[in-house]
Amino acid sequence: MKLLKKIVPFLLVVFVGIQFIPTKRNQSTEVLETDFSKTFTVPANIQNMFEKSCYDCHSNNTNYPWYNKIQPISWLLENHIKEGKKEFNFSEFGAYSKRKQKNKLKSLASQIRDNEMPMESYTLIHSDAKLSDSDKEQIIVWVNKLRDSL
Amino acid sequence: MKKSIYVLALSALFFTACKTDKKQAESNSMQPSEMNMKEADGHDHGDHDHDATMGEDSSKEERNIDATTQKNSATSAIIDSYLQIKNALVEDSKEGAAKGGTMMLTAFADFDMSQLNESQHKEYMEILDDAKEQAEHIVKSPIDHQREHFENLSVDVNDLIALLGTDKTLYQSKCPMAGEGKGAIWLSEYKEIKNPFFGSKMISCGSVEKQIN
Numbered sequence: 001m002k003l004l005k006k007i008v009p010f011l012l013v014v015f016v017g018i019q020f021i022p023t024k025r026n027q028s029t030e031v032l033e034t035d036f037s038k039t040f041t042v043p044a045n046i047q048n049m050f051e052k053s054c055y056d057c058h059s060n061n062t063n064y065p066w067y068n069k070i071q072p073i074s075w076l077l078e079n080h081i082k083e084g085k086k087e088f089n090f091s092e093f094g095a096y097s098k099r100k101q102k103n104k105l106k107s108l109a110s111q112i113r114d115n116e117m118p119m120e121s122y123t124l125i126h127s128d129a130k131l132s133d134s135d136k137e138q139i140i141v142w143v144n145k146l147r148d149s150l
Numbered sequence: 151m152k153k154s155i156y157v158l159a160l161s162a163l164f165f166t167a168c169k170t171d172k173k174q175a176e177s178n179s180m181q182p183s184e185m186n187m188k189e190a191d192g193h194d195h196g197d198h199d200h201d202a203t204m205g206e207d208s209s210k211e212e213r214n215i216d217a218t219t220q221k222n223s224a225t226s227a228i229i230d231s232y233l234q235i236k237n238a239l240v241e242d243s244k245e246g247a248a249k250g251g252t253m254m255l256t257a258f259a260d261f262d263m264s265q266l267n268e269s270q271h272k273e274y275m276e277i278l279d280d281a282k283e284q285a286e287h288i289v290k291s292p293i294d295h296q297r298e299h300f301e302n303l304s305v306d307v308n309d310l311i312a313l314l315g316t317d318k319t320l321y322q323s324k325c326p327m328a329g330e331g332k333g334a335i336w337l338s339e340y341k342e343i344k345n346p347f348f349g350s351k352m353i354s355c356g357s358v359e360k361q362i363n
Contacts, residue, residue: 099280100283103280110298
């Protein structure tokens with residue numbers, strides 16, 4: 001009991017303390033010339049699905065949920081976004097080499113086909129980011145066509 | 151108690167300082183490149199000029215290696231690591247492929263770029279950038295993903311040889327069923343077909359298309 005009395009206030013201080021540690025916000029109002037939508041001619045419904053289901057972690061602009069401001073959730077999200085952008089960044093897709101663009105498009109299609117993306121932990125909260133079977137089919141067909149044209 | 155608050159406040163300051171540095175460094179390196187690829191038809195891609203004889207769609211995927219390439223031993227370590235991955239995938243060994251991926255990252259890190267001329271350098275950097283990413287994924291992925299990345303890697307290594315040459319004798323083979331039915335190539339140090347894309351499930355699928363050296 002005595003120990004608990006010491007631990008609880010300590011954890012509280014840590015929790016309050018970490019709130020002061022800033023995280024990098026991934027936000028930008030500018031749509032870069034290298035953005036996917038400016039690099040290729042993307043049908044509106046496809047681009048719309050990308051923005052809803054992918055751009056939060058795979059572009060330079062995240063639409064943050066309210067709880068993002070609470071640590072340690074901010075850290076977790078920051079990490080996800082950093083990893084996501086390293087793998088595939090819609091905002092900078094036009095700057096990738098052709099070789100890389102082709103391979104990235106291939107991975108995009110296979111990740112969606114295998115239900116690996118969008119991640120379940122993400123769609124759990126963002127239910128509008130979920131892709132239906134016909135959404136997936138549309139994306140895969142279009143992406144494969146684009147890849148063949150490169 | 152007071153003390154721990156000070157410590158926290160201090161460490162918060164410290165973290166803030168680190169973050170800003172990092173932020174600046176990142177924004178510096180994020181200059182969008184001058185490349186704009188609005189025209190997606192890509193036929194002006196000079197690299198593919200001598201591919202014109204192979205009319206098929208998939209032939210755009212890789213550069214054509216001349217039957218006898220320049221004798222260059224500088225690419226040997228990279229090719230050896232590639233063959234290690236290939237042989238592991240033939241044997242359905244995820245661990246072996248991962249080991250080959252690590253070997254490849256080392257081989258690329260050790261590669262002496264000073265011998266490249268300007269025109270080689272640009273393409274080498276693109277191949278390097280892509281191949282490294284494939285290798286990193288091969289190190290950490292389950293075997294079916296390793297195989298997907300190995301498809302890309304095979305094109306990269308093939309292009310590397312077309313660009314810089316090798317003193318090894320290699321066989322370029324093609325499996326028509328890989329690449330989601332579009333076909334995919336791989337390189338082997340022996341003539342006999344042992345398929346790395348499917349392993350034991352379809353070990354003899356494919357045929358030799360070309361001998362290098």
